[in-house]
Amino acid sequence: MNTGRADQEKAIKKTGNVPLESNSYGVCGQKFAEEKVMVFVYGTLKRGFGNHWLVEEMIAGGHAEFVGMARSEVRYPLVCGPYHVPFLLYLDGFGEHVFGEVYAIDAHALQRFDELEGTTKGHYVRRPIRLRLLKMAAAADDGLESQAYFAANSYTAEMWKKTRHNCLSSYSVEAAKNYVSRNERPTHLSFLDHINIFLSQKSPSSAPAAPPEITAAHC
Numbered sequence: 001m002n003t004g005r006a007d008q009e010k011a012i013k014k015t016g017n018v019p020l021e022s023n024s025y026g027v028c029g030q031k032f033a034e035e036k037v038m039v040f041v042y043g044t045l046k047r048g049f050g051n052h053w054l055v056e057e058m059i060a061g062g063h064a065e066f067v068g069m070a071r072s073e074v075r076y077p078l079v080c081g082p083y084h085v086p087f088l089l090y091l092d093g094f095g096e097h098v099f100g101e102v103y104a105i106d107a108h109a110l111q112r113f114d115e116l117e118g119t120t121k122g123h124y125v126r127r128p129i130r131l132r133l134l135k136m137a138a139a140a141d142d143g144l145e146s147q148a149y150f151a152a153n154s155y156t157a158e159m160w161k162k163t164r165h166n167c168l169s170s171y172s173v174e175a176a177k178n179y180v181s182r183n184e185r186p187t188h189l190s191f192l193d194h195i196n197i198f199l200s201q202k203s204p205s206s207a208p209a210a211p212p213e214i215t216a217a218h219c
Contacts, residue, residue, distance in 0.1 A: 035106055038146035039113060040070060040129055042078060042100035043086035043171045050181050054116055055103060063109040067102040070144065071169075073130040078171065079163035082198035083180035086171045087151040089160055090127060096169035102131065102146055117149045123191050124149040155192075158199045 044051040058064035077095030081087050088098065105113065117124040129148040151159055168175055185194065 036104045037106075037110055038067065038144060039103050039105055039110070040072075040100050040131055040146040040148040041103065042088055042098050042148065044176070044179070045113075045116075046101050046171070048173070049171075049176060050179060051116060054112060058103075058105060058109040058112065061108075064103050064105040067104050067133070067144075069134045070100060070102045070131040070146075071134065072098045073132055073143065076150075077160060077164065078168045079159065079166060080168070080171075080175060081159060081163065082194040083185060084176060084178045086168075086175075087159055087163075088148060089156050090125075090150040090153075091156070091160060094160070094164075095167040098168075099134075099170040102133070102144065113149075118191060119149075121191070122152045122154055125152050126150075155195055155199065159195075162199055 041055070043049065045055055046052060047055075055064060059066070074092045074097075075095050076098055077089040077091055078098045079087050079089065079095075089095070103109075114120070114126065117126070119126055126147050127150050129146050131144045131146050133142040133144050150156075189197075
C-alpha cells in the first residue's frame, strides 16, 4: 500500500473522519484529516444559540465540520453562572450526562475557539472528554475521544457550591432564555469579575449541603 495513503487511513481511523469524497462540507486534503481535533460544544456554540456564528464561520471557511450529536460518557455538572452563561465543571461523577454537538476542527478553528472561551485569561480550560455519539434513535452508540471547554480550576469548587442544586443535562432554549450576550454586559468589568460577583452573592438557604468529597483536589 502507498505510504501516504496508509498514513491518511490511520488518521481517519484515529479521528473518526469520514472519507473525503463523502464530506458534506467539501473539506478536502490530507492535512485537514491529520490535524483535526474533535471539540464537544454544550452551550452557546451549539446550533440556535448566541455564539454559533463562530462555528458557522469556521464551517464556511473549510476549517470545521459537524460530526454528530453526543453525550458525555460520565456525568459532569453543567450549570448556569452569571448572565446564565453555561459552565461545565470538571467534577466527574456529579451532575448529569451532558448532551451537545461534536465538531471536527483544524488548528485555525481551534485557536478561534480558544480565544472565544478565554483559555489564556482563566475563563475556561480545554480538557479531554469521553463521549458517546448518538444515532437518530437517540441511543448511545460509538465512543469518541474529544475536547471540551470546562470551567477554569480557580473557581470550579465555588461554582459547584453555588449551583449544585440546579445541574442540567442540556443547555436548552429554556435554560438560556435569560442569557445576556457579551455586548450587553457592563463593559467596565471583566468576565472573571462577573464570575466573582456571582459567586459572592448569597445562595438560597434551601440549597443542599455540598458533598464532602468536593475539595480543591478535584479541580
